[in-house]
Amino acid sequence: MAAVLCAALVVGCQRENRVVDAGAHAAETSGGGSSNASANVNMPPENPPDDVAPEAGESAAVEAAPIAAGPAVDPARCETDISAGDTLAFDKSSIDIPTGCDSFTLTLHHTGSYPVTVMGHNLVITKMADIDAVxxxxxxxxxxxxxxxPSDKRVITRSKVIGGGKTVELKIDVAKLRAAGGGFxxxxxxxxxxxxxxxxINLVQPAA
Incomplete structure (x- = not known):
């Protein structure tokens, strides 16, 4: 009788251990699943309607002191061209904008031949430190x-996307760049x- 009772206690303990272990495993699995689900939820939906577009955070970059406006410059210096073809590269790695410009026109030329759905290009202006996040x-x-x-407040301005053989202009409010201390x-x-x-984008003082 004692042997039977002891065997029953051993089986019961084993069952109890199995239940505890299974519960811990379920908790771990649930924790991993929750993490993955959260990551998926945080991804922006495809073509979300404007009224439910996810709100983007403010720039994490430290704001610099405002840059003083320079003397007025020839309007011809307040514009430039930039090109991109059927490769992943612009023909310019930097653009100089005189601080004396009120508005700066940046004209993008798509010199390739692929359509917009295959090799579209556009221009988006934001803080350099925010490019990856945006x-x-x-x-x-x-x-x-x-x-x-559209809800991303870190975007200063942007152009539409164009395909091969097309051109688009982008107007930049230089005062916004100066007020933020550059770094765009x-x-x-x-x-x-x-x-x-x-x-x-470099804000430069025009030569005297």
């Missing part, structure tokens, strides 16, 4: 939003392009 946040914006999340850049937000297609 590009990631725009992944779900889709072609109908020109691959830029440009990139192409077409999926997969931001890593190689980016450059720096």
């Amino acid at each position: 590009a990631k946040n725009s992944l779900g914006a889709g072609p109908y939003r020109q691959y830029v999340e 850049g440009y990139f192409c937000s077409f999926p997969g392009h931001a890593h190689g297609m980016r450059g720096q």
Whole structure:
């Protein structure tokens, strides 16, 4: 009788251990699943409607002191061209903008032949430090939003996406760049392009 009782206690203990272990395993699995689900939820949806577009955070970059406006300059110096073809590269790695310009016109030429759905290019102006975050946040914006999340407050301005043989102009409010102390850049937000297609914007005082 004692042997039977002892065997029953051993089986019961083993069952109890199995239940505890299974519960711990389930908790670990649930924790991993929750993490993955959260990551998926945080990804912006494809072509979300404007009224439910995810809100983007403010720039994490430290704001610099404002840059004083320089003397007025010849309007011809307040514009420049930039080109990109059927490769992932702009023909300029930096753009100089005189501080004396009120507005600066940046004209993008797509010198390639591929259509906009295959090799589209655009220009997005934001802080250099924010380019990667803005590009990631725009992944779900889709072609109908020109691959830029409309709620992202880090975007200063952007152009539409164009295909081969097309041209588009982008107007930049220079006062906004001066007020933020510079540190801005440009990139192409077409999926997969931001890593190689980016450059720096330099605010420069015109020569006397």
